[in-house]
Amino acid sequence: MAALTFSTILSWVLANGYFLIFVAIIIGGPVFISAAAFAAALGYFNIYIIFSLAFFGEMAVDLALYLIGRISRDRVVERFGHYFGLTRERILKLEKMLHQHSWKALLIIKYSPIIPVLGFIVTGAAKMRFKKFFYILLALSLPKAIFFTLLGYFFGRAYDSFAKYFYYGQYLIVAVVILFAIINYAFVKISKRISREEIDY
Numbered sequence: 214m215a216a217l218t219f220s221t222i223l224s225w226v227l228a229n230g231y232f233l234i235f236v237a238i239i240i241g242g243p244v245f246i247s248a249a250a251f252a253a254a255l256g257y258f259n260i261y262i263i264f265s266l267a268f269f270g271e272m273a274v275d276l277a278l279y280l281i282g283r284i285s286r287d288r289v290v291e292r293f294g295h296y297f298g299l300t301r302e303r304i305l306k307l308e309k310m311l312h313q314h315s316w317k318a319l320l321i322i323k324y325s326p327i328i329p330v331l332g333f334i335v336t337g338a339a340k341m342r343f344k345k346f347f348y349i350l351l352a353l354s355l356p357k358a359i360f361f362t363l364l365g366y367f368f369g370r371a372y373d374s375f376a377k378y379f380y381y382g383q384y385l386i387v388a389v390v391i392l393f394a395i396i397n398y399a400f401v402k403i404s405k406r407i408s409r410e411e412i413d414y
Contacts, residue, residue: 223248227257231266234258238270246270246358247365254369260362268358275323275333275350282337307332308339315341316349323353 222241226234226248237245246267253260310318322332336346 223251226252231258231262234263235266235270238266239274242271243357243361246361247368250362250365251369254366260366264358264362267362268354271354271358272350275354276347278330278333279337279343279346279350282334283340284337307335311336311339311341315345319346319349319353323350323357 222244226237226245229237234245234249238249246263249258249263249266250260252258253263307318307322310321319336322336325332
């Protein structure tokens with residue numbers, strides 16, 4: 214994610230209210246969480262509300278995908294899975310992992326940039342018990358929401374604290390945005406490598 218992209222998202226967040234931020238988190242994920250938390254650190258939003266939106270946004274998408282899988286497997290998973298790299302063999306491996314190692318499988322799906330959409334649909338299609346799925350998802354969503362909220366909030370507080378001491382304070386936000394972009398890029402690369410290794414195993 215380029216610094217320009219984050220700056221654009223931050224500007225959009227500042228121009229909109231909580232409801233649209235919640236919708237953006239559902240669609241766009243972590244980058245909107247951190248941008249909103251960054252804005253909260255500068256006093257534009259309430260950080261506790263932003264965290265709540267982040268947490269429930271994370272949960273809402275995954276629950277919806279799970280329910281889609283419960284309703285229809287053949288019409289969604291097996292028909293469109295190959296467009297996302299989920300061949301029938303990988304789907305079968307993922308289903309086996311879901312039943313034998315539920316926590317591990319959902320961890321890979323949740324934190325992977327490759328298979329979360331089809332992965333949660335497969336989870337529903339595999340008929341994993343809803344109660345079990347819900348509690349595991351709850352445990353996995355909480356740290357993700359906390360991490361990206363704190364990430365954005367920390368950078369926002371750092372900018373707010375140090376910018377006034379620098380004549381060229383406007384350059385500090387660029388440095389902060391670039392640093393955030395590097396951390397976000399590393400997170401995506403690491404999770405992508407882990408997910409590929411596990412699914413191909």
